[in-house]
Amino acid sequence: MINKITTAIAHPNIALIKYWGDLDVDLHIPVNSSISMNLDGLFTRTTVTYSSEITRDDLFIDGQPASEIAQKRVEYFLDRFRKIYKISGYFQIESASNFPINAGIASSASAFAALSLAVTDACGLSLSEADLSRLARLGSGSACRSIPGGFVEWQAGYNHESSFAFLIASPSHWCLVDCIAIVDTEEKETSSRQGHELAQSSPLQQARIMNADQRLDECRFAIMSRDFDLLARVVELDSNMMHAVMMTSNPPLLYWKPATISIMKSVIEWRMAGIPVCYTVDAGANVHVLCEAENSGAILNQLKEIPGVLLVLEAGPGGAATLEIRN
Numbered sequence: 001m002i003n004k005i006t007t008a009i010a011h012p013n014i015a016l017i018k019y020w021g022d023l024d025v026d027l028h029i030p031v032n033s034s035i036s037m038n039l040d041g042l043f044t045r046t047t048v049t050y051s052s053e054i055t056r057d058d059l060f061i062d063g064q065p066a067s068e069i070a071q072k073r074v075e076y077f078l079d080r081f082r083k084i085y086k087i088s089g090y091f092q093i094e095s096a097s098n099f100p101i102n103a104g105i106a107s108s109a110s111a112f113a114a115l116s117l118a119v120t121d122a123c124g125l126s127l128s129e130a131d132l133s134r135l136a137r138l139g140s141g142s143a144c145r146s147i148p149g150g151f152v153e154w155q156a157g158y159n160h161e162s163s164f165a166f167l168i169a170s171p172s173h174w175c176l177v178d179c180i181a182i183v184d185t186e187e188k189e190t191s192s193r194q195g196h197e198l199a200q201s202s203p204l205q206q207a208r209i210m211n212a213d214q215r216l217d218e219c220r221f222a223i224m225s226r227d228f229d230l231l232a233r234v235v236e237l238d239s240n241m242m243h244a245v246m247m248t249s250n251p252p253l254l255y256w257k258p259a260t261i262s263i264m265k266s267v268i269e270w271r272m273a274g275i276p277v278c279y280t281v282d283a284g285a286n287v288h289v290l291c292e293a294e295n296s297g298a299i300l301n302q303l304k305e306i307p308g309v310l311l312v313l314e315a316g317p318g319g320a321a322t323l324e325i326r327n
Contacts (some may be wrong), residue, residue, distance in 0.1 A: 006122040007047040009114035010146045011038040011128040011318035014178055014280065014288045016235050017212070017219045018242040019141055019154065021199030028141035029163050031199075035219050036145045038318035039178055040049070040171065042099045045324065048121040049092040060094045077112065077139040078119070084135075087123050099313060100185040100286075108192070113138030113321045121323055132321070133164040140311070143166035149320035151223050153216075156229065159300035171317035176227050177296035180313040181303045183259040184285040188198035190253055192283040198249040208241045228292060232271065232278030239280040246283070257285040259308025267304060275299070 012035040021031040059066040059074045066074070078091060093115065095109055116136040119128050128136065129148055137144035144164055145152045148170040199205050211219030215238050223229035246253040254269045260281065267279040267289055277299055291299050296314060304313045 003052070003304065004050045004122045004124075005047065006050075006118045006322040007045060008114045008121070008321060009043050009324050010110045010117065010119035010143075010321035011040065012041050012107060012110040013142065013145045013152065013295045013318075014290075015142065015145075015236050015287060016223075016231070016280065017216050018282075020143070020242045020245060021205060022194060022196050022285075023156070023158070025197065026100055027160055027163070028137050029158065029160075030141055030156045031205075031209050032153070033216055034142075034154045034222070035168070035216060036142070036152050036154070037176065037178065038146060038152065038171070038320075039180075039315035040318035041315050042097075042110070042313065042318070043179060044095060044114045045076055046093060046095045046114035046118050047112065048115070048118040048122045050119075051243075054090045057090045058092045060092075062096050073139070076117070076130075077257050080138050081116075081119060081135065083189070085120075085125060086121070086190060087185070089120070091119060093119075100182065108140035109122075109142040109146045112136050112143035115139065116143070116147070117321045117322055117323060129320070130164045130166065130318060133166070134160060137163060137165075142192075148200070149323050150317050153220065167219060167320075169223055171319055174178070174223065175293040175316070177291055177293050177298050178298075178315045179291065179296060179303055180288040180315065181255050181259075181263050181287045181289060181306070182310045182313065183263070183287070183308050185310065187326055188255065188284055190255075193252055195246060195249075195283055198253065202245040202248040203252040204241070204248050205245050208245055211292040228278075230275045231290070232276070234280050235280050243281065248250065253283075255280070255284050257308065260285045262306050262308060263287040263289065264304070269298075270302070279284065 015036045017032040017035040019030045023029045113136045133144040133147040148167040151169040154165040218234040
C-alpha cells in the first residue's frame with residue numbers, strides 16, 4: 001500500500017530581467033532568458049499526500065478547496081508529471097503562502113516549485129536541480145527560477161531539455177533587500193498566463209526581445225560585481241519595457257494603480273537625491289523597491305508614508321526550494 005506525505009517550501013522570486021511572452025505556450029518556453037532573486041522570508045508551503053486510497057487529485061489552498069481554475073491547472077500539471085515519470089495514482093495537495101497570492105508577487109512560482117519538489121519526493125524520485133527546474137516550469141514558467149537559491153538565471157532554451165534555471169550567485173553574495181510595497185491584495189483581473197499570450201500583439205514586443213540579451217548581460221555583470229548603479233539602470237529599463245508591451249497589447253493591460261505610479265516617481269526622486277534605490281514591477285500593481293541592506297530601514301519607512309501603500313514586506317536573497325518533512 002502506497003502512503004507517503006511530503007512537505008516542501010519554496011520562495012517566490014522577483015524578476016530583475018523579465019520573462020514576458022512564450023515561444024512555446026504549452027511548455028512555457030520563454031521568448032527571452034531572465035534573471036531573478038529569490039525572496040527570503042516569503043514562502044509557499046506545500047504538503048503532498050500520495051496514497052493508494054486517494055482516487056482523484058484534490059487541491060486545497062489556505063485550508064479551502066481551490067477554485068475550479070486552480071484545480072484544473074494543477075491537475076494538468078500532475079497529468080504531465082505522471083506521463084513523464086510513468087507514475088500512477090493521485091495526490092492530495094495542501095498549499096499555503098505567507099504573502100498575498102495572484103497579486104504580482106510570483107505566488108505561482110513558489111507554489112509550483114514547492115509542488116514539484118514535494119510530489120517528486122512523495123513518489124520516491126530524486127531529481128537533479130535542473131530536472132526539478134524543468135518540471136516546475138511546466139506548471140508556471142517563473143517557477144523554474146524558484147528551484148535554485150539566491151540569484152538565478154533562466155536559460156530560455158528552445159525545447160523542454162534546454163529551458164531551465166540555474167544559480168549564478170548565492171544568497172550571501174550580495175545583501176540586496178527587496179522592499180515590497182503592497183498597494184493591492186486582490187486577485188488580478190488578467191492573470192500572467194493570459195498576459196503572456198497577449199504579448200505578441202504589442203508592436204513593442206519585438207523591440208523588447210531584440211536587445212533582451214544585452215540587458216541580461218548587463219544585469220548579470222551588475223550582480224557579479226555588486227554594481228548597484230548599473231543594476232538600477234537596467235532593472236528599471238527592463239521593467240518599464242515589459243509594462244510598455246502590456247499597455248500596447250490588444251487588448252491593453254494596465255496593472256498599475258495610482259499608488260504604483262507614486263512609488264515609482266518617489267524612487268526616482270530618492271535616487272536623484274543620492275540614495276541607491278530602484279524599482280521593478282511584475283505583472284501586478286505592487287512595487288518591488290530594491291536597495292542595499294544599509295539603506296533598507298530608511299526606504300521601508302519612506303514607503304510606508306506614501307498614500308495608498310497598505311503594507312511593506314521586506315526580503316533579502318532567499319534560498320533554494322527545500323523539503324521540510326520526510327516520512
